[in-house]
Amino acid sequence: MAQIPNKSAQQTAQYAVPTSADVARLAGVSRATVSYVLNNTSAVRISEPTRRRVHEAAKELGYVPHAAARSLRAGHTRVVLMPTPQIPAGPLFSEFFNELQWALSRFDYTVVQYGSLGLTGEEAARAWAELRPVAVLAPGASGLGARAVDVLKRSGAKAVFTLGPQRTEGAHALLMDQRRIGNCAAAHLLERGSRRIGVVIPGEQGLKPFARPRAEGLRQTVAGYGQGATVTELPLAYDEESAARLAARWRTLGIDGVFTYNDEYAMLLMRALQDEGIAVPGETAMIGADDLVLGRLLRPRLSTVRIELPSGQKLAELVDRVVRDPGMEPEVHDVLGATAVHRESS
């Protein structure tokens, strides 16, 4: 059977990549037959000996079909494009994302992450559109505008989703309304007696799309409470000096409850306050967010806002539904759950 000498990869690679025509030649059949065999086309019956010859020839040559050629012919892809978020994802989002990826692959989609560094909304969309994805799931912070959504749809994308704190006209939204987290934190602090409430605004620029709505949510709830409860914004970079500076002027601020954006900032601030001799929760109650393991390791144990993201399975189903019925009016799905978890710091 194998008449062709078994060249090493180094050698063959220099020359030519095998195509289905090569497989056909080696198996002594036509390209059509090769295609039928390798795709298990049910509409056509191919004799068992032929099938074997084709399979052997394919293996012999190390044949791998060419995705570009296939999708060109097919007129569409099964690619779901997820532009890489600019913000390094925490464990929470990572897990959500993995689950989603897995679920989508159960629906026979190919999930591709594509880094579009430094491209702005419409330019980025054009770059994404070149791949002709059937769906795009854009992290909320990618600054995707209505124009960009339009570019994607015109390029054939059947489903465009934003997933993050904001929504975009024309796109479906998996709205992760970060204000909820602020609402939740504020309610918790108010309930436990805080009135002069601080909210940490992280210095990292990339976190702004999350930080602003969290702070805003807190403001909302505090404002709704009335009775002279106040909010103070506390800019804080993620390093010890910044935390020490903040702690040094803490008593002048008169804050009796603080929401620290997340658990990591909480740890940073808690340490700085303790080093300054400020009692938590005695003088100042504290609540973080994300329910990381490290929060439970702090002393006092950190109260936190636990965030619940939707199951990847449900989401994959939703994406699939929209792909199959692209005419659907864009929907906004509110998918972020927030619950305060009381421990010892508040």
Added chain:
Amino acid sequence: MAQIPNKSAQQTAQYAVPTSADVARLAGVSRATVSYVLNNTSAVRISEPTRRRVHEAAKELGYVPHAAARSLRAGHTRVVLMPTPQIPAGPLFSEFFNELQWALSRFDYTVVQYGSLGLTGEEAARAWAELRPVAVLAPGASGLGARAVDVLKRSGAKAVFTLGPQRTEGAHALLMDQRRIGNCAAAHLLERGSRRIGVVIPGEQGLKPFARPRAEGLRQTVAGYGQGATVTELPLAYDEESAARLAARWRTLGIDGVFTYNDEYAMLLMRALQDEGIAVPGETAMIGADDLVLGRLLRPRLSTVRIELPSGQKLAELVDRVVRDPGMEPEVHDVLGATAVHRESS
């Protein structure tokens, strides 16, 4: 100029995606001319009015070139494929990865992350090969074997790199030899007087490819030291109960120095030991790894092994070099730097 009614995206999307032929028709030129104009082909001079007409037509239609068709015609892609690592990357690796991605895009490569969930070495390689990447950068834990490398090369990949703790025959390696970290931690502990040395083995299965070599490196160095220094393995899951159990039997183990795999496990264990009344570093010295911010926030401040990864720039250059000269013998580049940072826990 714009004679065609401006249909909304929703409408057009249902029908057809514009091709260069559509642009040509609208601009009143041939497809060749469209290609020349949009690619700024320097070999051909196109009159300014024609250029404008083409550009306007393209914008009018929302034309975006079809990457698959282009690369099919070109016979190659500029795609650098990075299979998504199974292990959620920490901040260290994330930053490295971002830098690399950025640097590669400066070389005009398109970085694509592709999740191949649940596929084993050769199957995964086949899936990757379908995209005809010009280079593949595979995280070490993807279990890529020599056969898989072969598949990729035969599919036309000019450069195959593994990056992680192991190397693979036939592929270039950016060897991140995790044993270095163990070596470094052991040397530090020995130097500071520990003799009965513990090494935490994290329970998370996905961490095994990193954990094993870190522990092995520690063993090497301790064995080389002689003088009755011993090593004890300490399995530990990433939760409080597991840590508490370990701490409860700590004194029976008689360990006077421990390397905790990383800073997060260090925090977990330190808390458990302190809750048990075991003094750090008094009774047991402790060193973590990764130099996370949280280590500096612990009391005592955590000694750690700082890990240095190579610059993305250098790496991108290397990848580019190999792509241009695919005949190169596979090289092993040792790219992981480890330095002990002494603080207060050791």
Added chain:
DNA sequence: TTGAAAGCGATACCAG
């Protein structure tokens, strides 16, 4: 300066 046409690799229709 522009246009016609070949061809990249895979697929699916229609004949045989």
Added chain:
DNA sequence: CTGGTATCGCTTTCAA
């Protein structure tokens, strides 16, 4: 049951 062939969108050589 199998083979010829048109086709997807784009680039590029050759002619006009």
